[in-house]
Amino acid sequence: MTLINIDRSNPDQFCRYKMPRLVAKVERCRNKKDRKTIVVNLKEIAASLNRPAAYPLEYFGCELGAQAMIDSKNDRYIVKGAHDAHRLQEVLDGFITKFVLCQNCNNPTTALQVYPKKNTIEKKCTACGNSCIVDMKHKLTSYILNNPPKLELRKIPGLxxxxxxxxxxxxxxxxxxxxxxxxxxxxxxxxxGPTFCDFFAALWRIVRLPVIIVVIVFIVHKCCE
Structure with a gap:
């Protein structure tokens, strides 16, 4: 698998931010209208970009004026029509520039913050802390607003x-x-998380009534002697 810089305008071959080079396969049919292109490794590319695979797929559809769909049963990402890998890679560069790269440090270390009520989408960079609103005029933003990225917390013991x-x-x-x-x-x-004091407080709430009753009975017994 060939790896390339996520920001292909960066000539540094030792750049740490890499992604697989896009691989596409055109499925030809007798009827040219039924031709479709399978983006073979879109799932791996999306993982490198920290974005759902549906986002770049929808971006392909918007930019190429073609229908884009996910074949969940066979785990395939399809763009209607015949499109070569070179052209798709160029379109992907546009997606990366608009929805992945930080405008301040130009690193792909961003997370999308979606605010449907405000009708805005922000890119927040974890490297430099910069935050900016993406181009809300692009058609993809409507899809993202309706399908925000799922918050997946990394597993930490006890979380x-x-x-x-x-x-x-x-x-x-x-x-x-x-x-x-x-x-x-x-x-x-x-x-x-609960501490020893919290545990002791909870235990006291359970036993305090029986203890009070025992003390009262003991006092009454002593008084009656």
Whole structure:
């Protein structure tokens, strides 16, 4: 598998940000209207860009004026019509420039922040901290607003969701969680894991009534002697 720079305008061959070179296969039919192009490795490319594969696929459809679809059953990414890999790679460069690269440091270390109510999409860079709004005039933005990227928290020992919003993190994992979740955008509320004091307080709430009753009975018994 040939790897190329995500930012192909960067000539540095030792650049750390790489992606697979796009591979496309045209499925020919007798009827030219039924021809379609399979982007063989779009899933791997999308993973390198930290974007859902559906985003560059939809971008292909917008830029080429062709129907784009996902064959989930066979895990294939299809663009209607015959398109060579070189042309698709050039179109992909446009997607990377508009929806992946940071405008400040030009690194592909960004995460998309989608705000449907505000009708805006921001690119937030985890390398330099820069945040900017993407070109909302592009047709792809409508698709992204309706299909925002799913928030997938990386697994940390002891991490779990609380009511689908908060995240409970043991004290020793908080720093690691904050560092790792920065690139995921707005951080959910962090709730410290239970300590020994919390356990003792919960135990006292359970046994305090029987203890009080025993003490009262003991006092009454002593008074009656």
């Amino acid at each position: 779990k969701r609380v009511n689908g919003v908060g995240v409970e993190v043991p004290a020793e994992s908080v720093d690691e969680y904050l560092r790792m979740s920065f690139e995921l955008g707005p951080q959910p509320e962090i709730i410290m």
